[in-house]
Amino acid sequence: MSDLPTAAAGTSKDAGRPLLELVDVEAGYGRAALVLRGLTVRVPAASIVCLVGPNGAGKSTVLKVASGMLTPRSGKILVDGKDVTRNGAQDMIKAGLSHVLQGHSVFKEMTVAENVGLGAYTVRDKAVIAERTDFVKTLFPIVAERWGDLAGALSGGQQKQVEFARSLMVSPKVVLLDEPSMGLDPKRTSAMFEQVVRMRDAGIAVLLVEQNARRALETADIGCVLDLGRVHITGPAPELLADPRLGELYLGGRPSTSSSTSAPASAGSGATS
Template identity: 75%
Template structure:
C-alpha cells in the first residue's frame, strides 16, 4: 500500500530532485539501487539511491522505520547489501568490510555516545589514528582536529566521561577525522542532547564540511538538520521519495505538514 508520504510527495519527486553532479563534482559517495535487510526479515532498503558530493552535507530524514540508519550501516560496511552498488570516489566497494570501507575513506560516528569515559580526551581522539604509523602525520592530524574543535584541545587531558553529552560528541567528531575521511557518516548526532548542545553539534557539522569533509547525516530532528544541510533526502518505505536543496524542502508546505510538524517558516 502506498504510504501517505509517498502519495503526497511522489508527484513532485522528479521535478524537485537535485541535479546530478557534473564532471567537476563527481560524488564522493554513491549508493545506487541498494536493497538491504537483516537476517531473513523483509527488506528495509528497497532500491535506495543517494549521492554525496564533495563539500556538502546531505541529510536523510523520514519516519521511524524508513531505513535511515540502515543506509549508514550499508555505507560503512556493517551491513552487506543484497543488491545494488556502493561506490566511494569512483571505486566500487560493495560488500567490503568496515575496515576496508574505513580505508576507502568512510568514517562512521554511530548513534548515541561512543567515547570511552575512563580514558582521556586525548586517548579517545588518538584511537582514531591507531592505524597511522607516521608520528608526524598523527601530530599533523591532531593539530587539525584541535584547531577545528577548540574544546577538544582545551579538555585534552580530561577524562572523557567528565564531559557533557554535547562535548563528548565533539570528541567523537574529532576522532572520526583522524583518518582524514572523504565522507563522515553521522547517525543521530543530536540524540539525547538539549537544544543548546544540539545547536553546537550542528555548527560543528558545518565546520567539518567547511574544512573539506563531506557529511552524510541521519537525524530525527528533521527541521534542525535540514537547516544545517545542503541537500535533503526524504526516506519512506526504504526509498528516497524526494531530494533537493535543503532550503527548498524546508519551504515545501506539504513536507512541513506531513513530517516537519507544522507550517514552514516564512522567509523574510
C-alpha cells in the first residue's frame, strides 16, 4: 500500500523474522493456580497474530505477560531476539511493545491531540515526537481530521483509532491489542479491523486478542486457539477458519490435537511460518 508510512521495525526484508516470542510460559495471579501452562506464541515481523479461545482461556493474560504487567513464573519472553523476561512494564515499552488495553481508554475531556500526545510521555526528543505524530496522522486520517476536537465528541470506532495512534507514539515493534472490537457495532468493527490491517501493512507486528473469533481470523495472518492456558491449535488463519476443531472448542468440547492439520501449539511453529 503506497499511501502508508512504514515503521522501521517491519520492512519487507524482515517478514517472517520473529519480533515477539513467548516460549513455554507459565504464569498466574498471586498464589492462585497457573493460568498459562507452558504457552508458546511467536509473532513474526509485519504480521497479525490472533489469539482466540473460550472465556477464561488466558488470552488477556498472554498480553499482560507480554507487556510486563505480569511476570511469568517460568519460560522466556524475547523481543527481536533479546531476552526481556524479567522486564517491568516501562522496560517492555522501551524494548518495543505497546499495549492497547481492553475497553475504551481515551480521555474524553481532552483533545485528540492531547490524547495522542500522552502516548509519547516517555519520549524526550521533539524531532522524534514530530515524526511519530506525522506517522500516526497519515496512518489514521480521522486522527488528523479531528486533531483539535474533544475526544469525547468522536464515535466509538474513531476513539479506538485515537487509542491505536497513542500506542504507536513510542515506535513499537509489536502492538498488543486486547479485544479492540469490544463495544463496537458490526460496521465499526469492520472499520476497526481495516485499521489493524493498515498497521500491519505499515510494518508493525500485531498480537490481537479477540472474542469475535471468526472476524479476527478473517483479518489475521496466523491464528492461535487457546484453551486451558496453552495454545491448542495454531496455523495460518485461513486454515484455522476451516478447521472443525475451532467450532468444537467454542461449542464446549475439548478437541483432540492428534489429527492436527496445523502445527501443534507447543512447538509454536505455526506462528513462525
